[in-house]
Amino acid sequence: MEELGRHVDLYPYGYDRTHTSCELRDQEEALTASETVVRYPGRIMAKRGTGKTLFVPVWDGEGPIQAYFRKDDLGEEKFRLISKLIDIGDWIGVEGTLFRTRTGELTIAVKDFTFLAKAIRPLPEKYHDLSLENKSRRRYLDLAMNLESRTRFRTRSAILREIRSFFDGRDFLEVETPVLQPLYGGATARPFTTHHNALDMTLYLRIADELYLKRLIVGGFERVYEIAKDFRNEGMDRTHNPEFTMLECYAAYWDYHDMMDLTEDLVRTLAVKFGDEGSLTYGGHEMDFTQPFRRITFMGALAEAVGRDLMPLATDEIAAIAGEKGVELKPGMGRDKILDELFSLLVEPDLIQPTFVMDHPRELSPLAKAHREHEGLVERFELFVAGFELANSFSELNDPREQRRRFLDQKALLEAGDDEAQRLDEDFLQAMEHGMPPTGGMGMGIDRLVMLLVDTNNIRDVLLFPHMRPEDAPGAGA
RNA sequence: GGGCCGUUAGCUCAGCCGGUAGAGCAUCGGACUUUUAAUCCGAGGGUCCCAGGUUCGAUCCCUGGACGGCUCACCA
Numbered sequence: 374m375e376e377l378g379r380h381v382d383l384y385p386y387g388y389d390r391t392h393t394s395c396e397l398r399d400q401e402e403a404l405t406a407s408e409t410v411v412r413y414p415g416r417i418m419a420k421r422g423t424g425k426t427l428f429v430p431v432w433d434g435e436g437p438i439q440a441y442f443r444k445d446d447l448g449e450e451k452f453r454l455i456s457k458l459i460d461i462g463d464w465i466g467v468e469g470t471l472f473r474t475r476t477g478e479l480t481i482a483v484k485d486f487t488f489l490a491k492a493i494r495p496l497p498e499k500y501h502d503l504s505l506e507n508k509s510r511r512r513y514l515d516l517a518m519n520l521e522s523r524t525r526f527r528t529r530s531a532i533l534r535e536i537r538s539f540f541d542g543r544d545f546l547e548v549e550t551p552v553l554q555p556l557y558g559g560a561t562a563r564p565f566t567t568h569h570n571a572l573d574m575t576l577y578l579r580i581a582d583e584l585y586l587k588r589l590i591v592g593g594f595e596r597v598y599e600i601a602k603d604f605r606n607e608g609m610d611r612t613h614n615p616e617f618t619m620l621e622c623y624a625a626y627w628d629y630h631d632m633m634d635l636t637e638d639l640v641r642t643l644a645v646k647f648g649d650e651g652s653l654t655y656g657g658h659e660m661d662f663t664q665p666f667r668r669i670t671f672m673g674a675l676a677e678a679v680g681r682d683l684m685p686l687a688t689d690e691i692a693a694i695a696g697e698k699g700v701e702l703k704p705g706m707g708r709d710k711i712l713d714e715l716f717s718l719l720v721e722p723d724l725i726q727p728t729f730v731m732d733h734p735r736e737l738s739p740l741a742k743a744h745r746e747h748e749g750l751v752e753r754f755e756l757f758v759a760g761f762e763l764a765n766s767f768s769e770l771n772d773p774r775e776q777r778r779r780f781l782d783q784k785a786l787l788e789a790g791d792d793e794a795q796r797l798d799e800d801f802l803q804a805m806e807h808g809m810p811p812t813g814g815m816g817m818g819i820d821r822l823v824m825l826l827v828d829t830n831n832i833r834d835v836l837l838f839p840h841m842r843p844e845d846a847p848g849a850g851a
Numbered sequence: 852g853g854g855c856c857g858u859u860a861g862c863u864c865a866g867c868c869g870g871u872a873g874a875g876c877a878u879c880g881g882a883c884u885u886u887u888a889a890u891c892c893g894a895g896g897g898u899c900c901c902a903g904g905u906u907c908g909a910u911c912c913c914u915g916g917a918c919g920g921c922u923c924a925c926c927a
Binding site: 419421422423424425426427428430439441443444445460461474475476478480494495496497498499500501502503504505506507514560561562563603605607608610611612613614617619701761762763765793816818820821832841842843844 | 852864875876884885887888890917918919920921924925
């Protein structure tokens, strides 16, 4: 290091690149014929010396190009410096002409080279994958070592770009609403809590965007969407990270049927773009998105699974059936909660092909509008794919009087000890009292969507920096 | 939060019945002028996750803790 540092600048300020690795490959013929001198920067990923020559694969953002150092070309001193002092992991720029070795590898015959950044820690070993923990904890190493990993995250980016283009093309306005909220709402979940010093007040990290986006509908924006991080203070596992990305969209004058058409259109568009002609393989399941998505009702699917219509039954009768089917009944579970558990157990696992489940029981959906025909139900749908919920949508409740009653019901649940019950948001109610047009709304979990499209069963594979406990936790070893 | 499994060199991993530890890659020294996981010769590198306990002796057995993986519960 010291010896090297005396000779050259190890951390210069830039490098004038003439070609990327892709461009070198694409323009090989012309560049080789004209013996053009190219300048190519990247990271050294291996080092193979044969005495008075040295072969060094140099990777840029897209892939490798081999650099070839030859003593006769560089001179005794420079060749010695290079072959001794460059290491795997270093960033260098090489200048020279393009040729193919006799084994057919596209290679730059190096005339000159510069360090761009000297690595003082080694890259991990290249024959085995990093452990899952190290991949997640030190994503930079995963990305440095695995082209598939880079590709997966590029795909995630492309999916988000496609979603934005989909909504932009349908006159939806992309907006940003607060992450820090004095009151959280729009979903049932425990929040992260923080504190604003100057105002000396408690603030919450949002668990959903819903109530702010609806305020915008009240304000007169007819179509809005937001792609944003939400935060939920719940357990972490293969499909849950404390912060995750959610898409929410709202359209004035729409009901949940309109929203269902939009959702189907969006998901099909993505499946066509990122799948194999509109079909996707996920966890060994083959799914076809080209056909119209199946549409079933919540109670209808349950009736089929149980063998009888549960709608007319009283709570204790439903509880008895649920108990028989293996639902773990807890005290305080209402009728709709039991139905929901029964549905999760009996119906959801079989919803592999894209399926809309419609018209849910009312209690589970405090922000959805009552069903226009069926007492006790709301106008809601969930989209299931590969057995998990991908999207959730309502004809949004826009009657402020009814909304207040629903909030009061939730408040009663809260006081009864349900710490996930929704809070009464007076400011939101006041907005709604000014009049919210009939509105359709939809939310979609983007991380799960990406998991589906890239066929992985671990959310950490689609999050660049998934949440991990600190390696050196306070109190470790105590 | 519960259950099961794991934590050993920079990385990926072996380590038998309790006797103070190994491989490959990486690193360092040497040989080699077209290599592809280059090859060949040689060397260095360890708080065996942490704290207790049992034992003449613990990487190994026991207890507790930390972190990780799978899984169940909760949730998206």
